[in-house]
Amino acid sequence: VQRLLGEKTAARRLARAAGVPVAEGTEPLRDAAAARAAAKEIGYPVVLKPAGGGGGKGMRVVGRDEEFEAAWRAATGEASAAFGAPALYLERLITSARHIEMQILADAQGNVVWLGERDCSIQRRHQKLIEESPGPSVGEGLRAELGAAAVRLAERAGYVNAGTVEFLVDPNGDFNFLEVNTRLQVEHPVTEMVTGLDLVALQLRIAAGEGLPFTQDQITRSGAAIECRITAEDPMTGFVPASGRVALVREPAGPGIRVDSALFSGMTVPSEYDSLLAKVIAHGRDREEAISRMRRALAEMRVSGIPTSLAFHRAALYEQDFVAGRYDTDFVSRWDPQKMPDLSDGVAGAAALAAVLAVRAHGERRAVPVADPTWARAGREDALR
Protein backbone atom coordinates (compact mmCIF):
# COMPACT_ATOMS: atom_id res chain seq x y z
CA VAL A 1 0.00 0.00 0.00
CA GLN A 2 2.81 2.34 0.90
CA ARG A 3 4.47 1.72 -2.44
CA LEU A 4 1.17 2.35 -4.20
CA LEU A 5 0.71 5.72 -2.49
CA GLY A 6 4.39 6.63 -2.33
CA GLU A 7 4.82 6.38 -6.11
CA LYS A 8 3.15 9.60 -7.13
CA THR A 9 1.62 8.66 -10.45
CA ALA A 10 0.10 5.46 -9.01
CA ALA A 11 -1.37 7.57 -6.21
CA ARG A 12 -2.88 9.93 -8.79
CA ARG A 13 -4.57 7.00 -10.56
CA LEU A 14 -5.92 5.77 -7.24
CA ALA A 15 -7.25 9.21 -6.31
CA ARG A 16 -9.07 9.45 -9.62
CA ALA A 17 -10.59 6.01 -9.03
CA ALA A 18 -11.73 7.14 -5.58
CA GLY A 19 -13.51 10.12 -7.10
CA VAL A 20 -11.01 12.70 -5.85
CA PRO A 21 -10.21 15.57 -8.25
CA VAL A 22 -6.70 15.37 -9.73
CA ALA A 23 -4.77 18.09 -11.63
CA GLU A 24 -4.07 17.40 -15.29
CA GLY A 25 -0.81 15.47 -15.60
CA THR A 26 1.11 12.50 -16.95
CA GLU A 27 2.39 9.04 -16.07
CA PRO A 28 6.18 8.62 -15.46
CA LEU A 29 8.03 9.96 -18.50
CA ARG A 30 10.57 8.09 -20.58
CA ASP A 31 12.82 10.87 -21.78
CA ALA A 32 13.12 14.61 -22.28
CA ALA A 33 11.56 14.53 -25.74
CA ALA A 34 8.42 12.70 -24.62
CA ALA A 35 8.19 14.98 -21.60
CA ARG A 36 8.51 18.09 -23.69
CA ALA A 37 5.73 16.95 -25.99
CA ALA A 38 3.51 16.26 -22.97
CA ALA A 39 4.30 19.67 -21.51
CA LYS A 40 3.21 21.33 -24.74
CA GLU A 41 -0.06 19.45 -24.68
CA ILE A 42 -0.83 20.35 -21.05
CA GLY A 43 0.30 23.93 -21.60
CA TYR A 44 2.92 25.93 -19.70
CA PRO A 45 3.63 26.57 -16.89
CA VAL A 46 4.07 22.97 -15.79
CA VAL A 47 5.84 21.39 -12.87
CA LEU A 48 8.25 18.44 -13.12
CA LYS A 49 8.09 16.12 -10.13
CA PRO A 50 10.04 13.04 -9.09
CA ALA A 51 7.64 10.08 -9.18
CA GLY A 52 9.36 8.52 -6.18
CA GLY A 53 9.78 11.77 -4.31
CA GLY A 54 8.35 13.72 -1.45
CA GLY A 55 8.96 16.76 0.67
CA GLY A 56 9.15 18.98 -2.38
CA LYS A 57 12.69 17.94 -3.22
CA GLY A 58 13.65 17.73 -6.86
CA MET A 59 10.62 19.65 -8.11
CA ARG A 60 11.07 22.12 -10.96
CA VAL A 61 8.67 24.66 -12.34
CA VAL A 62 9.05 25.16 -16.09
CA GLY A 63 7.59 28.35 -17.46
CA ARG A 64 8.52 28.10 -21.14
CA ASP A 65 9.42 25.52 -23.74
CA GLU A 66 12.99 26.88 -24.06
CA GLU A 67 13.67 26.19 -20.38
CA PHE A 68 12.52 22.61 -20.59
CA GLU A 69 15.78 20.79 -21.39
CA ALA A 70 17.73 22.42 -18.57
CA ALA A 71 14.95 21.86 -16.04
CA TRP A 72 14.68 18.21 -17.07
CA ARG A 73 18.41 17.64 -16.55
CA ALA A 74 18.45 19.36 -13.16
CA ALA A 75 15.33 17.59 -11.92
CA THR A 76 16.56 14.17 -13.07
CA GLY A 77 19.84 14.73 -11.25
CA GLU A 78 18.17 15.85 -8.04
CA ALA A 79 15.66 13.01 -8.11
CA SER A 80 18.48 10.47 -8.48
CA ALA A 81 20.52 12.04 -5.69
CA ALA A 82 17.64 12.41 -3.23
CA PHE A 83 15.55 9.32 -3.90
CA GLY A 84 17.75 6.96 -5.92
CA ALA A 85 15.09 7.03 -8.64
CA PRO A 86 15.33 9.41 -11.58
CA ALA A 87 11.70 8.89 -12.83
CA LEU A 88 9.81 12.14 -13.36
CA TYR A 89 6.26 13.08 -14.24
CA LEU A 90 4.52 16.31 -15.21
CA GLU A 91 1.62 18.25 -13.77
CA ARG A 92 -0.09 21.47 -14.75
CA LEU A 93 1.10 24.22 -12.40
CA ILE A 94 -1.67 25.71 -10.28
CA THR A 95 -0.79 29.30 -9.39
CA SER A 96 -1.92 31.35 -6.40
CA ALA A 97 -2.87 28.09 -4.74
CA ARG A 98 -2.98 27.13 -1.13
CA HIS A 99 -1.37 23.95 0.07
CA ILE A 100 -3.97 22.35 2.33
CA GLU A 101 -3.53 18.88 3.76
CA MET A 102 -5.82 16.58 5.68
CA GLN A 103 -4.60 14.43 8.56
CA ILE A 104 -6.10 10.96 8.66
CA LEU A 105 -5.85 7.87 10.87
CA ALA A 106 -6.65 4.41 9.56
CA ASP A 107 -6.62 1.21 11.62
CA ALA A 108 -6.26 -2.42 10.53
CA GLN A 109 -10.00 -2.97 11.17
CA GLY A 110 -10.81 -0.68 8.27
CA ASN A 111 -11.83 2.40 10.26
CA VAL A 112 -10.64 5.67 8.73
CA VAL A 113 -11.15 9.08 10.34
CA TRP A 114 -10.01 12.62 9.45
CA LEU A 115 -8.71 14.94 12.14
CA GLY A 116 -8.68 18.29 10.37
CA GLU A 117 -6.67 20.26 7.86
CA ARG A 118 -3.41 22.16 7.97
CA ASP A 119 -2.61 25.10 5.73
CA CYS A 120 1.05 24.68 4.71
CA SER A 121 1.16 27.32 1.96
CA ILE A 122 4.12 29.21 3.37
CA GLN A 123 6.95 27.44 1.60
CA ARG A 124 10.27 28.08 -0.06
CA ARG A 125 11.60 25.66 -2.68
CA HIS A 126 8.32 23.76 -2.20
CA GLN A 127 9.26 23.02 1.39
CA LYS A 128 7.15 24.20 4.31
CA LEU A 129 8.13 26.97 6.73
CA ILE A 130 4.85 27.68 8.55
CA GLU A 131 1.85 25.42 9.04
CA GLU A 132 -1.40 26.13 10.80
CA SER A 133 -4.73 24.60 11.67
CA PRO A 134 -7.49 25.36 11.04
CA GLY A 135 -6.68 26.81 7.63
CA PRO A 136 -7.77 30.46 7.74
CA SER A 137 -9.41 30.13 4.32
CA VAL A 138 -11.13 26.80 4.96
CA GLY A 139 -14.83 26.86 5.86
CA GLU A 140 -16.85 24.02 7.37
CA GLY A 141 -18.03 22.93 3.92
CA LEU A 142 -14.58 22.64 2.32
CA ARG A 143 -13.21 20.99 5.47
CA ALA A 144 -15.84 18.25 5.35
CA GLU A 145 -15.27 17.76 1.59
CA LEU A 146 -11.50 17.44 2.00
CA GLY A 147 -11.98 15.10 4.96
CA ALA A 148 -14.37 12.88 3.03
CA ALA A 149 -12.06 12.82 -0.03
CA ALA A 150 -9.06 11.84 2.11
CA VAL A 151 -11.03 9.05 3.80
CA ARG A 152 -12.28 7.70 0.44
CA LEU A 153 -8.74 7.62 -0.87
CA ALA A 154 -7.36 5.81 2.19
CA GLU A 155 -10.21 3.28 2.11
CA ARG A 156 -9.67 2.63 -1.57
CA ALA A 157 -5.94 2.04 -0.96
CA GLY A 158 -6.50 -0.14 2.11
CA TYR A 159 -4.26 2.24 4.02
CA VAL A 160 -3.35 1.49 7.66
CA ASN A 161 -1.41 4.14 9.65
CA ALA A 162 -1.42 7.84 10.38
CA GLY A 163 -1.19 9.66 7.06
CA THR A 164 -1.76 12.92 5.27
CA VAL A 165 -3.52 13.63 2.01
CA GLU A 166 -2.24 16.83 0.41
CA PHE A 167 -4.36 19.09 -1.79
CA LEU A 168 -3.88 22.27 -3.74
CA VAL A 169 -6.84 24.61 -3.29
CA ASP A 170 -7.25 27.40 -5.84
CA PRO A 171 -8.72 30.84 -5.06
CA ASN A 172 -12.22 29.61 -5.99
CA GLY A 173 -12.07 26.88 -3.37
CA ASP A 174 -11.73 24.11 -5.98
CA PHE A 175 -9.26 21.47 -4.88
CA ASN A 176 -6.95 18.97 -6.57
CA PHE A 177 -5.23 15.95 -5.10
CA LEU A 178 -1.47 16.43 -4.75
CA GLU A 179 -0.01 13.43 -2.96
CA VAL A 180 -0.26 11.18 0.07
CA ASN A 181 2.34 11.22 2.81
CA THR A 182 2.39 7.71 4.19
CA ARG A 183 4.00 8.71 7.46
CA LEU A 184 3.81 11.05 10.39
CA GLN A 185 4.79 14.49 9.17
CA VAL A 186 6.99 17.21 10.57
CA GLU A 187 3.92 19.41 11.11
CA HIS A 188 1.83 16.83 13.04
CA PRO A 189 2.09 18.83 16.33
CA VAL A 190 -0.27 21.44 14.87
CA THR A 191 -3.04 18.84 14.71
CA GLU A 192 -2.09 17.42 18.10
CA MET A 193 -2.49 20.84 19.71
CA VAL A 194 -5.90 21.43 18.14
CA THR A 195 -7.36 17.94 18.70
CA GLY A 196 -5.60 17.11 21.98
CA LEU A 197 -4.64 13.73 20.50
CA ASP A 198 -1.20 12.09 20.63
CA LEU A 199 -0.61 11.03 17.02
CA VAL A 200 2.59 9.14 17.79
CA ALA A 201 0.84 7.01 20.42
CA LEU A 202 -2.09 6.41 18.06
CA GLN A 203 0.30 5.41 15.29
CA LEU A 204 1.92 2.87 17.61
CA ARG A 205 -1.48 1.48 18.67
CA ILE A 206 -2.48 1.10 15.04
CA ALA A 207 0.79 -0.65 14.27
CA ALA A 208 0.11 -3.03 17.17
CA GLY A 209 -3.18 -3.98 15.53
CA GLU A 210 -5.46 -2.10 17.91
CA GLY A 211 -8.57 -0.35 16.65
CA LEU A 212 -8.99 3.43 16.84
CA PRO A 213 -10.27 4.37 20.32
CA PHE A 214 -12.77 6.91 18.90
CA THR A 215 -15.09 7.48 15.97
CA GLN A 216 -15.28 10.47 13.61
CA ASP A 217 -18.07 12.06 15.69
CA GLN A 218 -15.97 11.96 18.86
CA ILE A 219 -13.12 14.03 17.42
CA THR A 220 -13.24 17.63 18.60
CA ARG A 221 -11.08 20.54 17.53
CA SER A 222 -10.49 23.52 19.72
CA GLY A 223 -8.74 26.79 19.03
CA ALA A 224 -5.95 27.34 16.54
CA ALA A 225 -2.32 26.24 16.30
CA ILE A 226 0.65 27.46 14.27
CA GLU A 227 4.03 25.85 13.72
CA CYS A 228 7.21 27.62 12.65
CA ARG A 229 10.01 25.45 11.32
CA ILE A 230 13.26 27.03 12.41
CA THR A 231 15.85 25.98 9.85
CA ALA A 232 19.57 26.56 9.38
CA GLU A 233 19.03 28.89 6.44
CA ASP A 234 19.65 32.53 5.80
CA PRO A 235 16.37 34.24 4.87
CA MET A 236 18.29 37.41 3.93
CA THR A 237 20.00 35.63 1.01
CA GLY A 238 17.19 33.56 -0.45
CA PHE A 239 17.18 30.83 2.22
CA VAL A 240 20.60 29.44 1.40
CA PRO A 241 21.34 26.61 3.85
CA ALA A 242 23.99 27.40 6.45
CA SER A 243 26.24 25.13 8.41
CA GLY A 244 28.50 25.77 11.35
CA ARG A 245 28.68 25.75 15.09
CA VAL A 246 25.79 26.91 17.25
CA ALA A 247 27.32 28.99 20.01
CA LEU A 248 24.24 29.78 22.04
CA VAL A 249 20.61 28.65 22.14
CA ARG A 250 17.61 29.78 24.13
CA GLU A 251 14.27 28.20 23.46
CA PRO A 252 10.93 29.80 24.25
CA ALA A 253 8.38 28.47 26.72
CA GLY A 254 5.15 29.60 28.35
CA PRO A 255 1.40 28.97 28.00
CA GLY A 256 0.39 27.30 24.74
CA ILE A 257 3.98 26.98 23.51
CA ARG A 258 5.57 23.68 22.53
CA VAL A 259 9.09 23.30 21.20
CA ASP A 260 10.27 20.13 19.43
CA SER A 261 13.95 20.75 18.96
CA ALA A 262 17.30 19.22 18.18
CA LEU A 263 19.22 22.37 19.11
CA PHE A 264 21.86 22.68 21.78
CA SER A 265 24.72 25.07 22.43
CA GLY A 266 27.95 23.83 20.92
CA MET A 267 26.32 21.61 18.33
CA THR A 268 27.65 21.59 14.81
CA VAL A 269 25.06 21.88 12.07
CA PRO A 270 26.41 19.81 9.20
CA SER A 271 25.70 20.58 5.58
CA GLU A 272 24.91 16.96 4.69
CA TYR A 273 21.44 16.76 6.20
CA ASP A 274 18.11 18.52 6.15
CA SER A 275 18.31 22.03 7.58
CA LEU A 276 15.48 21.69 10.13
CA LEU A 277 16.67 22.65 13.62
CA ALA A 278 13.58 23.14 15.75
CA LYS A 279 9.82 23.47 15.60
CA VAL A 280 8.03 26.11 17.61
CA ILE A 281 4.30 25.46 17.99
CA ALA A 282 1.82 27.91 19.50
CA HIS A 283 -1.76 27.11 20.45
CA GLY A 284 -4.45 29.62 21.36
CA ARG A 285 -8.20 29.77 21.90
CA ASP A 286 -8.41 31.38 18.48
CA ARG A 287 -6.04 32.31 15.65
CA GLU A 288 -5.41 35.75 17.08
CA GLU A 289 -4.22 34.33 20.38
CA ALA A 290 -2.07 31.72 18.62
CA ILE A 291 -0.42 34.48 16.57
CA SER A 292 0.23 36.63 19.60
CA ARG A 293 1.72 33.70 21.52
CA MET A 294 3.89 32.76 18.53
CA ARG A 295 5.19 36.34 18.19
CA ARG A 296 6.14 36.35 21.84
CA ALA A 297 7.80 32.93 21.61
CA LEU A 298 9.85 33.87 18.53
CA ALA A 299 10.96 37.11 20.16
CA GLU A 300 12.19 35.08 23.15
CA MET A 301 14.13 32.58 21.10
CA ARG A 302 17.88 33.05 20.55
CA VAL A 303 20.22 31.22 18.23
CA SER A 304 23.76 32.49 17.86
CA GLY A 305 26.50 31.21 15.58
CA ILE A 306 24.64 30.46 12.36
CA PRO A 307 21.93 32.32 10.47
CA THR A 308 18.47 30.77 10.91
CA SER A 309 15.04 31.30 9.47
CA LEU A 310 14.01 33.00 12.72
CA ALA A 311 14.33 36.43 11.10
CA PHE A 312 11.82 35.38 8.43
CA HIS A 313 9.39 33.85 10.92
CA ARG A 314 9.43 36.89 13.18
CA ALA A 315 8.69 39.18 10.25
CA ALA A 316 6.10 36.86 8.70
CA LEU A 317 4.00 36.81 11.88
CA TYR A 318 3.55 40.59 11.48
CA GLU A 319 2.93 40.59 7.70
CA GLN A 320 -0.53 41.96 6.87
CA ASP A 321 -1.30 39.07 4.56
CA PHE A 322 -0.42 36.51 7.19
CA VAL A 323 -2.35 38.25 9.95
CA ALA A 324 -5.39 38.49 7.68
CA GLY A 325 -5.01 34.83 6.70
CA ARG A 326 -4.73 35.88 3.04
CA TYR A 327 -1.72 34.05 1.70
CA ASP A 328 -0.78 31.39 -0.83
CA THR A 329 2.30 29.46 -1.91
CA ASP A 330 3.88 32.67 -3.30
CA PHE A 331 4.04 34.29 0.15
CA VAL A 332 7.78 33.70 0.64
CA SER A 333 8.80 34.90 -2.83
CA ARG A 334 6.83 38.11 -2.26
CA TRP A 335 8.38 38.68 1.16
CA ASP A 336 10.93 41.52 1.23
CA PRO A 337 13.86 40.77 3.58
CA GLN A 338 14.98 44.42 3.38
CA LYS A 339 11.84 45.61 5.13
CA MET A 340 12.67 45.61 8.81
CA PRO A 341 10.95 47.36 11.72
CA ASP A 342 12.24 50.78 12.80
CA LEU A 343 14.21 50.87 16.01
CA SER A 344 13.49 53.32 18.79
CA ASP A 345 16.39 55.58 19.86
CA GLY A 346 17.05 53.57 23.01
CA VAL A 347 17.11 50.26 21.18
CA ALA A 348 19.31 51.68 18.41
CA GLY A 349 21.77 53.08 20.95
CA ALA A 350 22.09 49.79 22.78
CA ALA A 351 22.36 47.88 19.48
CA ALA A 352 25.09 50.23 18.25
CA LEU A 353 27.10 49.78 21.45
CA ALA A 354 26.78 46.02 21.20
CA ALA A 355 27.73 46.10 17.50
CA VAL A 356 30.99 47.85 18.38
CA LEU A 357 31.71 45.40 21.21
CA ALA A 358 30.92 42.46 18.90
CA VAL A 359 33.29 43.67 16.18
CA ARG A 360 36.04 44.30 18.74
CA ALA A 361 35.56 40.87 20.35
CA HIS A 362 35.56 39.18 16.96
CA GLY A 363 38.60 41.18 15.78
CA GLU A 364 40.65 40.09 18.79
CA ARG A 365 39.84 36.44 18.22
CA ARG A 366 40.58 36.73 14.54
CA ALA A 367 43.88 38.57 14.76
CA VAL A 368 45.73 35.68 13.18
CA PRO A 369 46.84 35.60 9.55
CA VAL A 370 44.17 33.96 7.43
CA ALA A 371 46.70 32.48 5.02
CA ASP A 372 47.76 29.82 7.56
CA PRO A 373 47.47 26.21 6.53
CA THR A 374 44.27 24.58 7.74
CA TRP A 375 46.00 22.35 10.30
CA ALA A 376 47.69 25.32 11.93
CA ARG A 377 44.45 27.27 12.08
CA ALA A 378 42.59 24.28 13.51
CA GLY A 379 45.26 23.91 16.19
CA ARG A 380 45.09 27.56 17.11
CA GLU A 381 41.32 27.58 17.26
CA ASP A 382 41.42 24.52 19.48
CA ALA A 383 43.82 26.26 21.83
CA LEU A 384 41.45 29.23 22.06
CA ARG A 385 38.49 27.11 23.04
Place this chain on the structure above:
Amino acid sequence: MRYEVTLDDRRVRVELGEDGRFTVDDRVVAADVRETARGRQWSIILESESHEITVVTHEPLRLDVDGRDVRAAVIDERALRAGRGAVGLRTARVELRAPMPGLLKAVHVQEGDRVDADAPLATLEAMKMENELLAPSAGRIAKVRATAGTKVEAGVVLIVIASD
Protein backbone atom coordinates in the same frame (compact mmCIF):
# COMPACT_ATOMS: atom_id res chain seq x y z
CA MET B 1 37.87 55.23 19.94
CA ARG B 2 35.07 56.50 17.71
CA TYR B 3 32.89 54.33 15.48
CA GLU B 4 30.17 54.78 12.97
CA VAL B 5 27.57 52.05 13.18
CA THR B 6 24.98 51.27 10.53
CA LEU B 7 21.86 49.46 11.75
CA ASP B 8 19.74 48.56 8.74
CA ASP B 9 19.24 52.08 7.27
CA ARG B 10 20.13 54.02 10.36
CA ARG B 11 23.52 55.55 11.30
CA VAL B 12 24.65 55.88 14.91
CA ARG B 13 27.93 57.39 16.14
CA VAL B 14 29.43 55.60 19.11
CA GLU B 15 32.47 56.52 21.20
CA LEU B 16 34.11 54.28 23.75
CA GLY B 17 36.02 56.61 26.08
CA GLU B 18 39.28 55.70 27.82
CA ASP B 19 37.48 56.31 31.12
CA GLY B 20 34.83 53.70 30.28
CA ARG B 21 32.21 56.25 29.30
CA PHE B 22 29.97 55.68 26.33
CA THR B 23 28.89 58.36 23.90
CA VAL B 24 26.00 57.75 21.51
CA ASP B 25 25.44 60.37 18.80
CA ASP B 26 27.73 62.81 20.68
CA ARG B 27 25.77 62.45 23.90
CA VAL B 28 27.30 60.83 26.96
CA VAL B 29 24.89 58.08 28.04
CA ALA B 30 24.43 56.22 31.27
CA ALA B 31 25.04 52.65 30.24
CA ASP B 32 25.57 49.51 32.22
CA VAL B 33 27.09 46.93 29.90
CA ARG B 34 27.40 43.30 30.86
CA GLU B 35 28.75 40.57 28.61
CA THR B 36 26.44 37.59 29.22
CA ALA B 37 28.07 35.24 26.71
CA ARG B 38 31.67 35.81 25.68
CA GLY B 39 31.85 37.84 22.50
CA ARG B 40 28.25 36.84 21.71
CA GLN B 41 25.71 38.45 23.97
CA TRP B 42 25.42 41.63 25.99
CA SER B 43 22.88 42.88 28.47
CA ILE B 44 22.83 46.65 28.25
CA ILE B 45 20.92 49.05 30.46
CA LEU B 46 20.83 52.33 28.56
CA GLU B 47 19.11 55.33 30.09
CA SER B 48 17.37 52.95 32.54
CA GLU B 49 15.99 50.71 29.78
CA SER B 50 17.19 47.14 29.62
CA HIS B 51 18.16 45.52 26.31
CA GLU B 52 19.60 42.19 25.29
CA ILE B 53 21.71 42.00 22.17
CA THR B 54 22.91 38.70 20.72
CA VAL B 55 25.28 38.25 17.79
CA VAL B 56 23.57 35.96 15.29
CA THR B 57 26.58 35.94 12.97
CA HIS B 58 29.79 37.97 12.99
CA GLU B 59 30.31 37.97 9.23
CA PRO B 60 28.15 39.51 8.01
CA LEU B 61 27.26 41.16 11.29
CA ARG B 62 23.70 40.29 12.23
CA LEU B 63 22.27 41.12 15.60
CA ASP B 64 19.26 39.97 17.55
CA VAL B 65 18.14 43.06 19.44
CA ASP B 66 15.45 42.26 21.99
CA GLY B 67 14.08 39.63 19.62
CA ARG B 68 14.37 41.75 16.48
CA ASP B 69 16.75 41.09 13.63
CA VAL B 70 19.11 43.88 12.70
CA ARG B 71 21.84 44.03 10.07
CA ALA B 72 24.80 45.98 11.36
CA ALA B 73 28.10 47.30 10.08
CA VAL B 74 30.84 49.09 12.03
CA ILE B 75 33.49 51.50 10.76
CA ASP B 76 36.18 52.64 13.19
CA GLU B 77 37.80 56.06 13.11
CA ARG B 78 40.95 54.87 11.38
CA ALA B 79 38.90 53.40 8.56
CA LEU B 80 36.74 56.53 8.49
CA ARG B 81 39.85 58.68 8.06
CA ALA B 82 41.22 56.37 5.42
CA GLY B 83 37.89 56.62 3.64
CA ARG B 84 37.47 52.89 3.61
CA GLY B 85 34.16 51.05 3.78
CA ALA B 86 32.58 49.37 6.74
CA VAL B 87 33.60 46.15 8.39
CA GLY B 88 30.78 43.95 7.21
CA LEU B 89 28.34 45.54 4.82
CA ARG B 90 29.80 48.35 2.80
CA THR B 91 33.23 47.33 1.68
CA ALA B 92 34.10 48.31 -1.84
CA ARG B 93 34.95 44.70 -2.63
CA VAL B 94 32.23 42.26 -1.69
CA GLU B 95 33.05 38.58 -1.59
CA LEU B 96 30.62 35.81 -2.36
CA ARG B 97 31.72 32.90 -0.24
CA ALA B 98 30.45 29.34 -0.30
CA PRO B 99 27.94 29.23 2.59
CA MET B 100 28.46 25.48 2.94
CA PRO B 101 30.60 22.76 1.39
CA GLY B 102 29.19 21.37 -1.82
CA LEU B 103 29.53 20.86 -5.53
CA LEU B 104 29.63 23.99 -7.62
CA LYS B 105 27.26 23.11 -10.45
CA ALA B 106 27.47 26.32 -12.45
CA VAL B 107 28.86 29.83 -12.47
CA HIS B 108 26.52 32.23 -14.23
CA VAL B 109 28.78 35.27 -14.58
CA GLN B 110 32.12 36.26 -16.04
CA GLU B 111 34.67 38.81 -14.97
CA GLY B 112 33.60 42.25 -16.06
CA ASP B 113 29.84 41.50 -15.96
CA ARG B 114 27.59 43.99 -14.24
CA VAL B 115 25.15 42.47 -11.75
CA ASP B 116 22.24 43.73 -9.68
CA ALA B 117 21.89 42.85 -6.01
CA ASP B 118 20.31 39.39 -5.63
CA ALA B 119 21.22 38.36 -9.17
CA PRO B 120 22.03 34.63 -9.29
CA LEU B 121 25.82 34.23 -9.56
CA ALA B 122 26.36 30.52 -9.13
CA THR B 123 24.58 27.25 -8.33
CA LEU B 124 25.86 25.18 -5.44
CA GLU B 125 24.60 21.67 -4.81
CA ALA B 126 24.45 20.83 -1.12
CA MET B 127 21.96 19.24 1.25
CA LYS B 128 20.59 17.36 -1.75
CA MET B 129 19.41 20.62 -3.24
CA GLU B 130 20.61 23.06 -5.80
CA ASN B 131 21.05 26.43 -4.17
CA GLU B 132 21.26 29.64 -6.11
CA LEU B 133 23.94 31.91 -4.66
CA LEU B 134 22.83 35.50 -5.07
CA ALA B 135 24.86 38.66 -5.45
CA PRO B 136 25.22 40.29 -2.01
CA SER B 137 25.31 43.69 -3.67
CA ALA B 138 25.17 45.35 -7.06
CA GLY B 139 28.42 45.94 -8.90
CA ARG B 140 30.90 44.62 -11.40
CA ILE B 141 32.35 41.10 -11.22
CA ALA B 142 36.00 41.70 -10.35
CA LYS B 143 37.11 38.10 -10.00
CA VAL B 144 35.73 34.62 -10.53
CA ARG B 145 37.78 32.31 -8.34
CA ALA B 146 35.82 29.10 -8.75
CA THR B 147 35.24 26.67 -11.59
CA ALA B 148 31.97 24.91 -12.30
CA GLY B 149 32.11 21.19 -11.59
CA THR B 150 34.49 21.45 -8.64
CA LYS B 151 33.91 20.75 -4.97
CA VAL B 152 34.22 23.72 -2.67
CA GLU B 153 34.73 24.05 1.06
CA ALA B 154 32.56 26.28 3.22
CA GLY B 155 33.88 29.84 3.40
CA VAL B 156 36.01 29.86 0.28
CA VAL B 157 35.69 32.94 -1.86
CA LEU B 158 33.92 32.10 -5.11
CA ILE B 159 33.36 35.49 -6.66
CA VAL B 160 34.52 39.03 -5.86
CA ILE B 161 32.30 41.96 -6.72
CA ALA B 162 33.51 45.55 -6.92
CA SER B 163 30.37 47.06 -5.44
CA ASP B 164 28.82 50.35 -6.50
